[in-house]
Amino acid sequence: MFCPNCGKEIQDGAKFCANCGTKVEPAGAVPTQVTQEVAPKNTGKKVLFIIVLLVCALVIGALAFMKMHGDLGTGNDDRDRYEQDDRDDEDDRDDKDDDDDEEKSSKSEKSSGKKKSGSESYEDVIDALFEAAFDNDPEAVAKCFPKEMDSYVKKLYNAYLTSKDSGWDGDNLNYTTGAFFAFDNLDPDTEYSYEIVDTTDLEDSPVYGKPSVFTNEMLESEYGLTFDEAYIVEVNVISKYSDGNGTYTGGGKGYFEVAKIDGDWYVLRLDDIW
Numbered sequence: 367m368f369c370p371n372c373g374k375e376i377q378d379g380a381k382f383c384a385n386c387g388t389k390v391e392p393a394g395a396v397p398t399q400v401t402q403e404v405a406p407k408n409t410g411k412k413v414l415f416i417i418v419l420l421v422c423a424l425v426i427g428a429l430a431f432m433k434m435h436g437d438l439g440t441g442n443d444d445r446d447r448y449e450q451d452d453r454d455d456e457d458d459r460d461d462k463d464d465d466d467d468e469e470k471s472s473k474s475e476k477s478s479g480k481k482k483s484g485s486e487s488y489e490d491v492i493d494a495l496f497e498a499a500f501d502n503d504p505e506a507v508a509k510c511f512p513k514e515m516d517s518y519v520k521k522l523y524n525a526y527l528t529s530k531d532s533g534w535d536g537d538n539l540n541y542t543t544g545a546f547f548a549f550d551n552l553d554p555d556t557e558y559s560y561e562i563v564d565t566t567d568l569e570d571s572p573v574y575g576k577p578s579v580f581t582n583e584m585l586e587s588e589y590g591l592t593f594d595e596a597y598i599v600e601v602n603v604i605s606k607y608s609d610g611n612g613t614y615t616g617g618g619k620g621y622f623e624v625a626k627i628d629g630d631w632y633v634l635r636l637d638d639i640w
Contacts, residue, residue, distance in 0.1 A: 492562060565597045597623070600621055618639045
């Protein structure tokens with residue numbers, strides 16, 4: 367046999383060429399074949415399929431998670447909304463209650479608007495009247511009258527101011543009794559006080575029938591009011607003045623009509639007492 371590399375003849379059964387050293391196969395030997403395992407052709411597809419399944423499972427799980435939490439969130443939103451609605455309803459009820467209270471208060475004011483807050487007794491209203499006079503406060507004087515008579519008191523006050531500006535001497539007002547507002551001329555250095563001398567039923571008084579005295583019929587006709595009781599209160603005003611020569615005392619007398627209307631006492635008539 368010959369060397370497959372150099373072509374020299376070599377002995378049968380030799381494993382190497384004596385000339386070039388090439389390994390030779392014995393005659394009749396079958397070359398050894400190396401086999402390689404080949405992975406089944408469908409293995410890659412299986413892996414891909416598994417990966418796709420995992421991805422789908424993850425996606426579905428994520429969607430389910432999001433939906434669950436989304437529903438919870440919606441539930442919280444609904445609960446918050448319902449709670450807010452309840453608060454709004456409660457606020458509306460409170461507002462309605464406030465409106466009802468204001469309406470009741472308004473109705474009460476309207477119902478009581480027929481008269482001012484009067485006094486508990488005729489002595490109290492006389493006290494309030496002279497306190498206002500000594501304080502030179504015409505508005506406080508007006509508050510001693512029923513509300514409906516505001517225009518009447520204002521007319522008396524304006525009559526006094528007009529007479530005063532025209533050189534009034536006290537006589538030209540006669541029995542309009544606006545002269546009572548002459549308290550604005552009281553001497554600040556003189557001490558003034560008053561006392562109730564007598565109280566007489568209206569029809570038995572010495573001034574009954576004068577224009578400035580109101581009967582129940584006149585009061586109802588002109589101002590829509592009626593009284594339960596009415597008196598003429600005789601009042602003395604006492605003035606004391608002192609100087610270096612001594613103390614001097616003077617005074618004046620006036621008749622004031624007072625009446626009880628709806629349980630409270632008011633002044634209806636003033637007089638020239640100064």
